[in-house]
Amino acid sequence: MSVFVAGMGAISSPGTGVAESFSAVISGYDGISPLSLFDSRLKSVPLCTQVCSIPEKYRKYYRSLALAMSAADEALTVLPERKDIRLGILVATTVAGISHTEKFYEDLRKDPSLISRSADEFSVHEPTVLAGELCRHTGGCGFHTLSTACSTGLHIIGMGKRYIEQGTYDACLVVGTDALSLLTVRGFASLMLLDPNGCRPFDKRRAGISLGEGAGAMLLTAENVLSRCTRKPFAIVSGWGASADCYHMTAPHPEGMGARSAVKAALDEARTEPEQIDLIAAHGTGTPDNDKAEIKAMQSVFKSLPPFCSMKRTLGHTLAASGILESVMAVNAMCEQTVPPTAGFEIQDEEIGVSPSKAIKRNICSVLKTSFGFGGNNAAVIFSRTAC
């Protein structure tokens, strides 16, 4: 059976909504700016992408939830009447409410008496709280929360596909969300993975990532739900692949072995040959190791690499949100038949030997999206056009 992308939603640093975010991606917009949401206590202010336009009605929620709700509501606009539809809510997040609880913890350290007034605030630290809130907000009948670091967003798309195929749900709203937090900024800084000049994916001078925040959402449906939708589906989710490197807790396998097996598993499930892939929306974080290993993995699968791009300089590395947010952009690129450029890329790295594509018009029938995370955790998803 086919599982369709019926609706999409996004909120990112360059824009609220899919249209604004995609317009930034397709124009190669540089979304990086100095972190101003909180004091990172680092000697130099790190560069990142931050959302400055959370819609008013969501501002009462903690940041990750507000971002998630904004993207989720946009994705659900295509299905205004959801009575009798078994809607599953699947959430991808790495830090959930920590931007809130880390402040609570700091206050608590300064003034232990605060504990009697605000102990309940700690409960938002549990990632499942976010999914439960979204489930009640959207009228879902079940919810699931996944956290596999930076690969989470893509896994949750694959899981949503399988839940629909299994018949557990008629439709799944898959949402990836992460807000900037002191924990992640300082954590990645401690690993010396933040590029002081902002991320430059696949570029010879690349020196790390630029963290970001945002949310992406997709409404996945079975075919029998499409008649209830207000528009034609955007794409089909054709295949999902997942694997573990078994190599190192933070560094990717240098030959991209785990990434390769995730991509091959996705191709197998999609019954798609490598030459049928017209665009790779790469993970492309901008770290020296990741970008090199990712291209090696792709070269071991594809005889000739199709055009590829990274959106990290425009959207930032939004951790668990990145897989879905960038999938939303990739599916939009397929609908617009346009390969996005890679903002931040200027000089080819001889060690990589290939360059990401410039913005070009191209017939795109299938897109491969990849994400890789801590723990050697790899994910790949293939989207196909409904008519090609």
Add this chain to the structure above:
Amino acid sequence: MGKYLSIINSAAVIPNREPQWQDEIPASIKRRDPRIWQMAWLAASRALTAADTKANSIVAGTALGALDETKNVLDGVYDTGFSSPRNFIASVHNSMAGKISLDFKIPGPNLTMCEGHNSFASAVSAAGLLDSSCFPVLLIVVDERIELLDRIHPYMSPKCKEYLCADWKEAAVAFLLGTAEQNSNTLIRSLGPFPADDSDPGKSCRKMVLRHLKPGCSILDNSSTSFVKPAISAFEWLNSSGPNPAAVCSYSPSSKGAAIVELLKK
């Protein structure tokens, strides 16, 4: 509705029942790795060794992950302005599953469900999504008790206190799962998490049991006193002659969601 999987083997590490549990941990791991990793590692090792087989995939369930490591990162920033990269790596929710895949060479899908008290049910549900080539699946449920939560607990509202009862347990419980076709002696499947009636979650669960599960299914556990209790209840049922079929119900006061894991011996 989740699909039936078979239970090949199970193992548990429950520190308050076996104070010497760390004696089984290799010295290098004991020296380097956080306590919660050690618990998960030992449960995995016991389950895989007893079954004398390799797993192809991992699904973990944890409410808070390595929370002590998160606290250590923040303490470092607040106290000295320095945060340790080791603490940060360990603080990531899927770090336990990543470490186990690395040490036991488990190359397939590696998923970590973070569903509070429903983490066990959510992990069983996720395992049911994997295709047959991914089995056996090593399912691990793990959460630890840390001093910070013990400190916060007395000040929580009565409603919130439910989710961290004073006697809350820490444990790692591992289940090696096969497809129902591979081994059909003991079966497991899950339902939910689903949004529950906050005023009476037990009633919500009973309704779902009546609607979806095998007739005569006995509810083994309907309390929510700790994140790992549902997995411990299932482990104890496997190793006893309890009612058959049976169901372990869980409720998360923080997400207001309930879930059911059905257990069946043939």
